[in-house]
Amino acid sequence: MSIAAKVGNHILSILHLCFSKLLNRKANDNNPQHPTIGFLNSAQPEIPHPGDMAADGDGIKHRSLTANGINIHVAEKGEGPVVLFVHGFPELWYSWRHQILALSALGYRVIAPDMRGYGGTDAPPEARDYTMCHIVGDLVALLDALGVEQVFLVGHDWGAMVAWNFCLFRPDRVKALVNLSVAFSPRKPGRRPLDALRFAYGDDYYICRFQVPGEIEAEIVEAGGAEKVLRKFFAYRHPGPLYLPKGALKDSVPLPEWLTQEDFAYYCKQFEQKGFTGGLNYYRAINLNWEIMAPWTGAQVKVPVKFIVGELDLTYHMPGVQDYIHKGGMKKDVPFLQEAVILEGVGHFLQQEKPDEISKHIYDFIQNF
Helix, strand or coil, rough: CCCCHHHHHHHHHHHHHHHHHHHHHHCCCCCCCCCCCCCCCCCCCCCCCCCCCEECCCCCEEEEECCCCCCEEEEEECCCCCEEECCCCCCHHHHHHHHHHHHHCCCCEEEEEEECCCCCCCCCHHHHHHCHHHHHHHHHHHHHHHHHEEEEEECCCCCHHHHHHHHHCCHEEEEEEEEECCCCCCCCCCHHHHHHHHHHHHHEEEHHHHHCCCHHHHHHHHCHHHCCCCHHHHHHCCCCCCEEECCCCCCCCCCCCCCCCHHHHHHHHHHHHHHHHHHHHHHCCCCCCHCCCHHCCCCCCCCEEEEEEECHHHHHHHHCHHHHHHHCCCHHHHHCCCEEEEEEECCCHHHHHCCHHHHHHHHHHHHHC
16 A cells, blocks of 8 residues: 555544544534534435436536435546546536636546535535535545546635645545635634634625525525626625625626626526525534644645635735745645746636636646646
C-alpha cells in the first residue's frame, strides 16, 4: 500500500473515532446548529433523474448514480485522466459547461455532478445532512461508483470549500487541486464562524439571513421565485459584503453580460423544480461543520494547489483575506501552493465570466502532473 493510501485510511479511522460520540448523542432536531449527524450516509426519498447515460447536443453524457445513500446526477465527457468539478451556490453542474467542453477536448475525462441539494441530485431536507462529512462522502462514493481512483479536483465557491476539505480528508484521492474564489480558511477554535460573521456584518448579511429554515425560502416565493434570487447573485460584482434585508429580493437587476437568456433559463427551471433549501442548508450547517472539524484544527492541505480569484469577488475583500493570500499565511497552511492568481476586473463567477481564461489556467496547471 502506498504512503498516500495509508494516510487516507488513517484519516478515515480518525474520522470514525472522533465522531462516534457525536453520532450517538441526542439532539434537538428543531435546532439546525446542534443536530445529530449521519456519518457520510443518509438515505432519502428518490426524485426523478435524467436517464442513464443520455447525451445532450454537446456530447455531454448524463446519468444518475446511487452513492453514499443518495442519487447523484452526473454530467460527463471525454476520456483520459479524470477532472472532478465541484460547484457552489446558487449553481449546478452547468456552471462548468465551458470547462467540460474545453478540458474534454484536451484529453481529459471530465465529471461534474449536481451537488447534494441541487438539480438532479437528491436534496435531504435537514441541515444536519449537509456537513462536510456528507458532502465529501458523496464525492468519494461517487468516484468509487465510477471506478476512479484519483482525480484532478476543481472547486468554486462552496465547491472550493468542499474541495479544501476533500484534500484534508482524502489526499490520497487527489492528484492536484485548482480552487476558485474561496481561499483556504483554517479552523479557528476560539469562535464559531456564524457567530463571527454576525458580529462583523450584522443580521442582514446574506449568510445570517439564510439561517432560519423556511424564512428566506418564503421570501423567494414572495419576490417572484427563482429568477429574482438568481439574478441577485449572478449580477453581484461589488467587492463589499452582500446584504439581503427583507424585501431586497424584489429588486429587479439585469443579467450580467456573461450569462445568456438561454443559460439563465436553464438555471431558473432547475431551481424552480428543486427549490433552494438544499443549497441553503450548506450555510445552515456552518457552525455544525466547525464543531465536527475540531480534529483538523491546524491541519495542512498537502496536495499541489493553484488558487484563482477575481479582483471584484466579495470573498477576496473579506477582512484579512488579501493579507492571508499574499503575505505567507496561506502558503503556511497550504505548503504545496504553487500559484495564486488574481484576475483583474473579474467578479465571483469567474469560470463563467472568463471561461476560456479559466480553462487555460486549469489545463496549464494539471498538465504538469
